[in-house]
Amino acid sequence: MGLIGEVLLLPFAPVRGSAWVIRQVLNEAERIYYDPATIRTELAQLEERLESGEIDEEEFDRLEDELLDRLEISMQGNAGTGEWT
Template sequence: MGLIGEVLMLPFAPVRGSLWAMQQVVAEAERQYYDPAAVRAELARLEQRLEAGEIDDAEFDRLEDELLDRLEVAMTRGTGTGNNGTTR
């Protein structure tokens, strides 16, 4: 974008700044949500809840499937700080 375009877009700078900030927050939330280490920790807590009798087998299976789906997405994306050693 040229100088004239930048000058014309100047009134929208706060909106663009807000949009950038929201994009950064969403990116960080996704990174944390799909962090393989966090998903594995949740799987361990889920198993503890099952052993403690807090949830039944059906609830455990449902929640475990959700967590395993997240872990699969995380490994596909290479997101987080899991065993694959990559960070974004």
């Protein structure tokens, strides 16, 4: 973009900066959400909740399926990049 375009868009710089920050926060949140180590930790905590009687088998199965789906997505390599297939 040329100098004139930059000057004309200068009033929108805070909006563009905010959008960049939001994208960065979203990417980091997705990276953490789909991190295999985080998912494995959550699976271990889920198993502890089952063993302590905090949740029943049905709830355990439902939550475990969700975590395993996240793990599968993370293993595909698209997690945290904003590229969903």
